[in-house]
Amino acid sequence: MPAAAPRPTPDRHRRRRALAIATGLALLVALVNVVFGGGLAAAQEDEADISSDALLERGAQIYGAQCALCHGEAGRGLPVDGPDGGPPLIGVGPASVDFMIRTGRMPLDNANERLSHRPQQMTDEDRRAIVAYVTSLAPGEGPGIPDIEGWQQADLSRGLHQFTTHCAACHGPTAAGVAVGQRDVSSNLEVSTPLEIAEAVRSGPGVMPAFNEEIVPQQDLEAIVAWVMDLRERESPGGLAIGRSGPVSEGFIAWVLGLGLLMIVMYLLGEKADEEVDDHGGE
Amino acid sequence: MSTTDESRRQSPLDDVARWLDDRLRLAEGTQRYWRKAFPAHWSFLIGEVALFSLVVLLFTGTFLAFFYVPDTRLVVYDGPYVPLQGQEISAAFDSTLRLSFEVRGGLVMRQIHHWAALVFVAAITVHMLRVFFTGAFRRPRELNWVVGVILLLLAFGAGFTGYSLPDDLLSGTGLRIGYSVLLGIPFVGPLIGFIALGGEYPGTDVLGRLHILHVMLLPAGLIGLVGAHLAILVRQKHTQKPSKKATNTNVVGEPLFPNQTLTSLALFAFTIAVLAMLGGLFEINPVWLYGPYEPFQVFAPAQPDWYMGWLEGLLRLWPNWEFTILGLTIPSTLLPGVILPGLIFTVVGAWPWIDARWITKDHEEHHLLQRPRDVPVRTGIGVGGFVFLLSIFIAGGNDVLASNTATGLQTISAILRVGTIVVPLLIGWIAYRIAKGLKENEAAAARATRSEPASGAQQ
Numbered sequence: 001m002p003a004a005a006p007r008p009t010p011d012r013h014r015r016r017r018a019l020a021i022a023t024g025l026a027l028l029v030a031l032v033n034v035v036f037g038g039g040l041a042a043a044q045e046d047e048a049d050i051s052s053d054a055l056l057e058r059g060a061q062i063y064g065a066q067c068a069l070c071h072g073e074a075g076r077g078l079p080v081d082g083p084d085g086g087p088p089l090i091g092v093g094p095a096s097v098d099f100m101i102r103t104g105r106m107p108l109d110n111a112n113e114r115l116s117h118r119p120q121q122m123t124d125e126d127r128r129a130i131v132a133y134v135t136s137l138a139p140g141e142g143p144g145i146p147d148i149e150g151w152q153q154a155d156l157s158r159g160l161h162q163f164t165t166h167c168a169a170c171h172g173p174t175a176a177g178v179a180v181g182q183r184d185v186s187s188n189l190e191v192s193t194p195l196e197i198a199e200a201v202r203s204g205p206g207v208m209p210a211f212n213e214e215i216v217p218q219q220d221l222e223a224i225v226a227w228v229m230d231l232r233e234r235e236s237p238g239g240l241a242i243g244r245s246g247p248v249s250e251g252f253i254a255w256v257l258g259l260g261l262l263m264i265v266m267y268l269l270g271e272k273a274d275e276e277v278d279d280h281g282g283e
Numbered sequence: 284m285s286t287t288d289e290s291r292r293q294s295p296l297d298d299v300a301r302w303l304d305d306r307l308r309l310a311e312g313t314q315r316y317w318r319k320a321f322p323a324h325w326s327f328l329i330g331e332v333a334l335f336s337l338v339v340l341l342f343t344g345t346f347l348a349f350f351y352v353p354d355t356r357l358v359v360y361d362g363p364y365v366p367l368q369g370q371e372i373s374a375a376f377d378s379t380l381r382l383s384f385e386v387r388g389g390l391v392m393r394q395i396h397h398w399a400a401l402v403f404v405a406a407i408t409v410h411m412l413r414v415f416f417t418g419a420f421r422r423p424r425e426l427n428w429v430v431g432v433i434l435l436l437l438a439f440g441a442g443f444t445g446y447s448l449p450d451d452l453l454s455g456t457g458l459r460i461g462y463s464v465l466l467g468i469p470f471v472g473p474l475i476g477f478i479a480l481g482g483e484y485p486g487t488d489v490l491g492r493l494h495i496l497h498v499m500l501l502p503a504g505l506i507g508l509v510g511a512h513l514a515i516l517v518r519q520k521h522t523q524k525p526s527k528k529a530t531n532t533n534v535v536g537e538p539l540f541p542n543q544t545l546t547s548l549a550l551f552a553f554t555i556a557v558l559a560m561l562g563g564l565f566e567i568n569p570v571w572l573y574g575p576y577e578p579f580q581v582f583a584p585a586q587p588d589w590y591m592g593w594l595e596g597l598l599r600l601w602p603n604w605e606f607t608i609l610g611l612t613i614p615s616t617l618l619p620g621v622i623l624p625g626l627i628f629t630v631v632g633a634w635p636w637i638d639a640r641w642i643t644k645d646h647e648e649h650h651l652l653q654r655p656r657d658v659p660v661r662t663g664i665g666v667g668g669f670v671f672l673l674s675i676f677i678a679g680g681n682d683v684l685a686s687n688t689a690t691g692l693q694t695i696s697a698i699l700r701v702g703t704i705v706v707p708l709l710i711g712w713i714a715y716r717i718a719k720g721l722k723e724n725e726a727a728a729a730r731a732t733r734s735e736p737a738s739g740a741q742q
Contacts, residue, residue, distance in 0.1 A: 156366040164452060164574045168582035173452065173573045178584045179685035179692040230366060231572065237384070238394055238566030246453065248680045250567050251589030254401030258561055259409065262332050262402070265553040269546050270325025 052132065059133025062126050066107045075137045083111035089134050093142015096203035097134045101127045103196055105205070114183075115206060117191060143202040143210065151194050151222040151229070159227025162220045166201075166211060174244040175228055181207065190232060194225045320536030321543040322521045326413050328550055333406035335554040336399045337505065343396035344498065350386050351448065352378040353494035355487050364571055372575040375450040375490050379570055395562030400445060402558060404438050404590040411435065415634070415665055418653035419522045422646060425635035427515045430508055432632045437504045442588055444497035446568065450490060453568070455576025456585045458489070460598070464620035469611055485578050525651045534650075584682045596678030597623055600700055627672075656725075659718035667711020674703040 063075075070086030072078040077088030089097065100106040104118030120127065131145075164173070170186040172178050177188035184207045189197060198221055204210030216224070243249040304310050321327075354374035360367045362377075363384050372380075382389040411431065414420055420428035443461070447454045462484060465476045481488025521536065523529040537543045561567075573582075587595050601619035605612065630637070639646050642660050655662040677684065678699045685692040 155369075157368055157370050160366045160574050161370065164577070164580050164582065168452075168580070170583060172584055173582045177686060179682045179695075180583070182691040182693040185686045185689075227366065234366075236566050236569065237390060237571075238569055239564045241566040241569065244569075245584060245683050247568075247586040247588050247592075248584065248683045250397075250565075251401060251592070253561065253565055254398060254589065255405055257565075258398060258402040258557055259332075259405040261557050262406070262550075262554060263329075263409075265550065265557075266328040266332065267325045269549055270328050271323035272325065 055129050055132045056136055058126070059129035059131070059136075062122070062130055063133050066122075067130070070108075070111055075134055086111075089137070091138040091141035092134070093203060094131050094135045094145045095143040095199045096205065097131045098127065098145050099196060099199035099203055099205055101130060102199070103192075117187065143212065146195075146198040146202050146218075146221060148194055148198045148222050148225055151198075151225040154219070154222035154226040156223070156226055156230055158220065159223035159225070159230070162216065162224050163227045166216060167224065170208070172245070174246075175231055176244050178245075189228050192228070194229060197225050197228055198222075317538065317540040319517065319539045320520070320534050321539060321546075322523055323537045324524060327521070328546070329406055329413060330410045331547060331550055332554055333403055333410055334509065335551045336403035336406060336558065337509065338551075339399045339555060339558050340396060340403060341502065341506075343392050343399065344502070346392045347382065347389075347396055348498050350378060350382045350389065351375070351494070353448065353490040354378075355450070355485075355490055367571065367574070370575065373450045373490075375448065376570070376575045379449040379451070383571065391559075391562050393562075394565070394567050395558050397446070397567045398561040398565070399558045400442050401589060402554075402561075404435075404442060407431075407435050407438060408590075412665075412669070416655045416662060417522070418638075418649070418658060418661070420635045420638070421643075421649045422635070422639065423519055423648050424515075424522070427512060427519070428635050429632055430512050430515065432628065434505065434508050434512065436628065437501055437508065439590060441497060441501040441505065442590055444493045444501065446588055447493050448490065448497060449568075449570045450576050451570035452573040452576050452580055452582060453570070453585060455485075455578070456581055457587050457591075459484075459578070460595075464598075464616045467614040467616040468621055469613070469617070485576075520650070522650055522652050529651070531649065531651050584680070586680055586683070589676075592679035593672050593676040594620070594624055594679075596675035596681075599681055600675060600678045600696065600703060602700075655714075656718040656721040659715050659722060662718040663711045663715025666714035667707040670710045671703060671707035674699060674706060678703065 067075075067086075067089075070078055070084055071089050072086065075089035078085045100115075101122065102120055104120050105115040107121060108115070163175075167175070170178070170180045171189060172186070175189035177186045180186050186208075187200075192200070200208065201211050201216060201221055201224065211221075241249075242253060300309075352374050356374050357371045358374050358377050360370050360372050360377055360380065362368070362380055364380060367380065379393075383393060384390070414428065414431070443457070447458045447461075462476055462480070465479070466472045468475070477483070479489060479492060480486025481492075520534045523535055526535075529535040537546070574580075586592065597619035598616065601615060603615050604618075605615045607613070638658075638661060642664075643658055655665075678696070681695050681699065682692060684690075685695045688695075
């Protein structure tokens with residue numbers, strides 16, 4: 001025991017007990033949140049959808065503060081060259097706006113940054129307000145936020161087929177994402193939620209094409225979501241899958257682990273450079 | 284030999300041995316073979332790893348062949364893998380899934396087989412590098428070098444035909460690329476393609492043909508040529524590192540029994556262990572995620588197995604040059620897909636003669652190995668050539684590299700296009716300079732010792 005450590009005084013004991021109780025309470029609150037929090041959040045969501053006028057006003061305010069600098073007044077866009085010239089938002093539809101904010105791609109602090117998946121940068125209510133406001137600029141235009149309630153019942157087989165037909169060309173067979181051009185990398189879908197996947201399909205963020213009802217009907221959309229979630233969650237029967245980037249990672253393992261280990265074995269089994277051959281050699 | 288001396292009989296095994304010896308004269312020369320010398324240095328074991336991987340490939344491959352069906356006819360999948368249930372897939376893909384999910388031990392066998400193939404070619408590559416940089420291919424071993432190069436080509440063929448068999452989307456994409464390159468060969472290409480597929484693309488016969496190539500012709504060629512490779516080795520004896528004992532006129536090494544037998548058995552066991560570990564722990568080629576091959580589908584990234592990566596890289600790097608000469612259109616795939624690889628392999632195969640004629644100008648017999656510094660020009664060309672292959676190999680994964688390094692795909696390709704030409708020249712030249720410097724330093728040191736009368740004991 002280090003001599004310098006002082007014995008705990010009764011006062012210390014008391015403080016420790018208080019700390020323990022506080023920690024316990026915090027844990028309890030966290031637990032309650034986990035168990036009931038989902039329901040509470042959902043209830044709030046419903047409430048927020050009702051008061052549309054207040055929501056619109058709030059949306060206009062936040063839009064003015066956070067979006068207008070690049071996207072222009074009332075979503076008209078900014079006809080400026082360079083990254084500060086944001087595209088017009090009139091008619092892009094709720095799915096696009098909701099996706100961009102929900103996945104933290106927007107609002108950007110620095111227009112030179114590349115759009116990437118981040119935690120949402122504002123509250124859920126603010127997001128809904130902006131979506132409502134931008135939608136009100138051109139009501140009924142653009143893809144709406146898709147309803148994919150039924151994705152858990154969707155046909156996985158259809159999902160695999162549709163994913164391979166429409167998505168794998170850029171996102172890869174394991175949805176790991178890959179470079180698809182000079183500036184763009186298709187997203188890794190490892191962290192996307194079902195709704196985000198569906199919104200991306202409908203709205204086509206960035207260079208991704210938008211897939212409307214005619215190309216990807218509702219049933220196929222749910223199936224694609226189901227397949228992507230299955231891809232992530234199904235236990236891999238073959239063992240560890242490093243990076244799942246196909247033969248690239250496989251070749252790496254074969255060389256480093258396979259031949260690498262065998263080279264060590266060879267080195268231990270055989271004679272080293274400075275050793276002489278035994279005298280009982282052959283002919 | 285057939286003595287009837289009962290007192291020397293120790294076990295029933297002796298009776299069997301004597302019975303066989305009476306008929307096959309096995310004991311004759313046994314001593315000679317038991318005492319055959321094997322090189323002791325560890326770097327000589329890499330070829331054995333290739334050999335043992337091939338043995339693992341043959342055994343696991345036989346197991347797989349019991350269950351695989353090379354048939355493109357469509358069936359409805361009704362196995363345990365939910366995401367494919369109810370889909371119409373080819374009988375070949377169906378049998379691969381059954382092998383993976385329903386046959387006991389099938390998946391681990393498939394995975395060991397695939398890992399063994401990757402390690403097999405990797406071991407051949409390193410073995411070849413050793414032989415190249417130590418000049419072990421020089422007269423009288425030119426022939427065995429050529430046999431080795433053909434073995435490597437057969438290994439490529441076996442690998443390509445093998446991973447094309449499951450009829451999943453990735454293998455179908457590889458086949459499609461191969462077929463397109465084939466079609467680009469003037470005059471004969473389309474005809475060969477037509478014959479290979481049994482009709483227009485995608486054809487119905489291609490899997491059956493690949494299957495026969497993969498399970499019969501290529502293994503027969505591999506086994507036959509490995510036999511020849513080893514027979515020539517035994518006949519010519521191994522090369523050795525010069526030492527106090529090992530000279531150009533003797534052969535120093537470990538006797539086959541017991542020393543080499545134990546070393547080789549241990550290495551064999553370790554090879555099986557490492558391959559089984561890979562097969563048991565690491566997922567390889569999860570075809571059930573890729574789905575069945577559909578000619579209208581493709582995905583990215585789509586890479587071949589690593590040993591075909593350099594060919595893929597050449598195709599990816601090559602500019603889209605298409606020209607017409609006398610009405611004959613030369614497609615952009617012909618040079619990178621056929622002519623350049625053919626040229627590379629011709630140079631590699633002919634290296635012993637190129638080396639003797641233009642580099643060392645030495646046509647004598649050699650049994651002692653050289654060090655890379657002993658022939659700086661060869662070392663420079665070898666390192667440069669290796670870096671070139673490495674660079675086009677990296678280009679085969681340009682899209683994966685671009686997304687992992689957050690660099691633009693075109694930027695990566697542009698860097699690689701220039702780098703593939705400049706970097707090998709540069710590194711080859713540096714290797715040449717280093718080898719030359721080391722050689723000259725040694726020669727200078729040797730001259731210095733010789734001129735000092737005090738150290739005359741060296742002679």
